[in-house]
Amino acid sequence: MAKLLTILLLLIINVSCASALLFPASIVDNKKNLPLAAAKETDFQEVKVSQEILIETADASALGESTTSATAATVARSKINNLATPKKMKSNNIRWAVHGIVTELFQNIFLRTLRQVRTRIFASKEQRLEIQNCQRYRQSPKHLIAVVTGATGGIGSQIAHDLAFRGYDVVIAARDAVRGDALVKEIQGLLKVTPVKEKRESSSEGDLPTISFVEYHADVPQSALDLASSIEDLGSPVSLLINNAGIMGKSKQLTMKVNLVGPAMLTFILLPLMAKSTTPSTVINVGSSAHLRATYVIDGESLTSGDSNGNKQSYIDTLPDIEDDDLSTYAQSKLALMQFSTLLRHWLPKDNPPIQIVDAHPGLVWTPLLRNHIGDKAVRTLTKSGLAKLIYKSSSEGAQALVSALDSASLTTSSKEQVYFSNGQPGGYASSESASFDASFQLWTYVIAPEVEGVVDLPEGWGLDR
Numbered sequence: 001m002a003k004l005l006t007i008l009l010l011l012i013i014n015v016s017c018a019s020a021l022l023f024p025a026s027i028v029d030n031k032k033n034l035p036l037a038a039a040k041e042t043d044f045q046e047v048k049v050s051q052e053i054l055i056e057t058a059d060a061s062a063l064g065e066s067t068t069s070a071t072a073a074t075v076a077r078s079k080i081n082n083l084a085t086p087k088k089m090k091s092n093n094i095r096w097a098v099h100g101i102v103t104e105l106f107q108n109i110f111l112r113t114l115r116q117v118r119t120r121i122f123a124s125k126e127q128r129l130e131i132q133n134c135q136r137y138r139q140s141p142k143h144l145i146a147v148v149t150g151a152t153g154g155i156g157s158q159i160a161h162d163l164a165f166r167g168y169d170v171v172i173a174a175r176d177a178v179r180g181d182a183l184v185k186e187i188q189g190l191l192k193v194t195p196v197k198e199k200r201e202s203s204s205e206g207d208l209p210t211i212s213f214v215e216y217h218a219d220v221p222q223s224a225l226d227l228a229s230s231i232e233d234l235g236s237p238v239s240l241l242i243n244n245a246g247i248m249g250k251s252k253q254l255t256m257k258v259n260l261v262g263p264a265m266l267t268f269i270l271l272p273l274m275a276k277s278t279t280p281s282t283v284i285n286v287g288s289s290a291h292l293r294a295t296y297v298i299d300g301e302s303l304t305s306g307d308s309n310g311n312k313q314s315y316i317d318t319l320p321d322i323e324d325d326d327l328s329t330y331a332q333s334k335l336a337l338m339q340f341s342t343l344l345r346h347w348l349p350k351d352n353p354p355i356q357i358v359d360a361h362p363g364l365v366w367t368p369l370l371r372n373h374i375g376d377k378a379v380r381t382l383t384k385s386g387l388a389k390l391i392y393k394s395s396s397e398g399a400q401a402l403v404s405a406l407d408s409a410s411l412t413t414s415s416k417e418q419v420y421f422s423n424g425q426p427g428g429y430a431s432s433e434s435a436s437f438d439a440s441f442q443l444w445t446y447v448i449a450p451e452v453e454g455v456v457d458l459p460e461g462w463g464l465d466r
Contacts, residue, residue, distance in 0.1 A: 091293045091328065092431075099429040100289030104364040107423050108391055137197035139167035141209045144277065145231060145238045147171045147270065149216060149263070150245030152179040154367040155286075158399030159242060160211075161187055165194070166403075169209050169236055173216035173227055174245070180213035187211045210234065218245045218262025219254060221455050228269045237277035238270055242284045242402070243337070249373045252319045252329040259333035261316070261451045264340050268456040271348075271355070280353040283344065284405060285337050287361045289422070292431050293331040297339065297443055314450035327373075338420075338434035339443045345416045346437060347462050360405050360421040361428060364391065365398035400424065 146168035150156045156174070164170050164187050172180050191208050214230045217223040231238060243263035247255055267283055274281040298315045324330055337359075344357045366388050371379045382388040393401070401424035408426055418435040422428025433439055444463070452458075 091331070092295050093293060095431070096289065096292040096331075100292050101364075103429070104289060104423070105391060108364055108393060112393075136194070138165040138191060138194045140196050140198065141169070141207055142167040142239070143169065143236050144240070144279070145169045145171060145234060145236050145273075146240035146242070147173055147227075147231065147238060147266075148242045148244055149173045149218065149266065152176050152183055154369060154395045155362055155365060155398040155402070156244045157183055158396045159244065159403060161190070162399055162403045163240070164191060164209050164211055166406075167209055168240065169234065170211050171227075171231055171234070172211070172213045174213070175215065175217055177213065177215050180215070184211050184213050216245075218266070219257040221265055221451075224262070224266045224269050225455075227266065228273065231270070232273060237281075238273040239277050239279065239281050240284070240406070241267060241270055241274070241282070242286065243267065244286045244402075246286070246333075246369065248330050248369050249324055249327065251321050252324045253316055253321050255324050255329045256316045256319065256333050256336070256447075257451075259330070260336045260340065261448065263337060264448050265452055265456060267340075267344070268452060268458065271459060272457075274355055277353065280356055282356040282358060282406065283341075284358045284360050284402060285341050286402060287338055287359045287420075288330075288334045289361055289364075290327065290331040291334040291338055291434060292429075293328070294335040294431075295433060296439070297332045297336045298446055315446045316451070335431065335434055336443055336447065338418075338430065339436070339440035340448065342418065342435055342437060342440040343444055343448075345418070346440075347459070347464075349459055349461060356419070358405050358419050358421060359430070359434070360402045361423070362398035362401045363393050363423040365395060366392035367395060367398070 144167075146163045148156055148159050148163065148170065151160045151172040152174040156172075160170050160172050160183065170187070172183055174180050188208070188211050191211075212230075212234070214227050215223070216227045243266065245262060246259045250258075263285060274283075319329070341357050341359050344355075348355055348357070370392075379388075382391075401421070404424040405421045405426075408421070418430060419426065420428045420430040420434075
């Protein structure tokens with residue numbers, strides 16, 4: 001009973017800590033009687049203003065001046081109203097809380113524990129051995145290339161491990177060359193000492209998948225072109241692209257470029273190499289339940305038809321170059337990536353073999369991306385209290401949830417219907433906006449097209465079917 005009460009208390013604390021992020025626009029300081037505009041600013045900005053007020057109050061006291069609460073309130077209103085911030089995104093935090101946070105907590109805390117207990121109690125000896133053997137054996141080389149972006153840490157590095165053991169020639173595409181080279185050596189070493197479960201007729205003894213690293217910056221178009229050139233030199237067709245690279249809490253412009261434009265650019269560039277595969281190829285765009293917060297990617301009031309010369313102007317260029325402290329742009333970028341998947345399903349030619357487009361959310365995972373954003377203090381608290389292991393999946397579990405999409409019988413190549421995996425299962429809860437073709441078309445017109453046109457060759461017939 002005591003243990004149960006402790007767990008419930010920890011959950012209450014966790015929900016309380018998350019409430020500021022879930023409902024940032026509903027926080028109003030009644031004591032200061034701040035105007036609505038002030039209440040809509042992010043918590044981070046309010047904290048910064050409060051710190052400035054305290055400093056000014058201390059300075060005034062040192063000079064012998066009197067500072068009343070009314071004066072402080074006036075200073076606060078003035079500072080907050082003068083902050084140069086963009087129009088705040090209309091968030092659907094209730095939808096995200098119910099279908100995102102609560103669902104994932106239930107998945108991680110209860111269902112995961114239930115599966116573990118059931119396996120320990122009810123699985124036969126043969127079944128337990130089979131689970132263990134999956135980790136002790138590897139598959140013969142497929143001589144098919146799998147490209148994984150952002151693969152030098154967290155979920156990405158685990159995906160690279162899993163695909164290598166599945167027999168793919170893995171291309172690790174990421175920024176950090178030192179970590180990338182180290183990961184290549186690590187995977188190669190494991191492959192050498194791991195026996196093959198079922199050897200293919202074309203495979204010889206000691207035949208290993210090729211593991212390579214290519215430096216890749218998702219916000220640099222030329223980097224995607226250089227990556228494609230390096231992949232083409234490998235000689236094998238590209239069978240799998242996992243757009244995993246992403247950032248959180250950085251500048252709004254950079255967030256949209258890395259999380260949306262980068263994957264779109266690389267996908268277009270690699271499509272010709274994927275068309276060479278004799279088996280169906282797959283693009284997996286790594287998503288997040290955070291997309292449920294966003295109700296749109298671009299504000300209709302801010303749309304522009306072009307610059308003074310009539311050229312298409314990217315909506316990204318209109319974003320302020322400030323940090324995405326409340327993660328609203330991160331949520332929009334994840335919604336945008338799913339809308340890009342919608343465009344691919346509608347406009348990609350149905351070649352033989354066709355290309356499968358999948359959106360996949362790994363669940364609530366304890367990744368370096370998350371830890372870097374919440375800060376060292378929160379990381380230490382969650383780790384020491386045991387909440388990290390209780391609430392979050394490991395990077396390995398998150399990777400398995402994504403890679404499992406390759407084994408699903410629900411994958412289809414002929415339908416334009418959305419394919420969304422969440423926690424390793426098809427049929428996850430996705431927002432209606434993510435599957436809206438009209439919203440996706442708007443995204444293409446104002447966001448993606450100005451960034452990629454003239455840089456990449458678009459597929460034949462792209463954009464003709466409205």
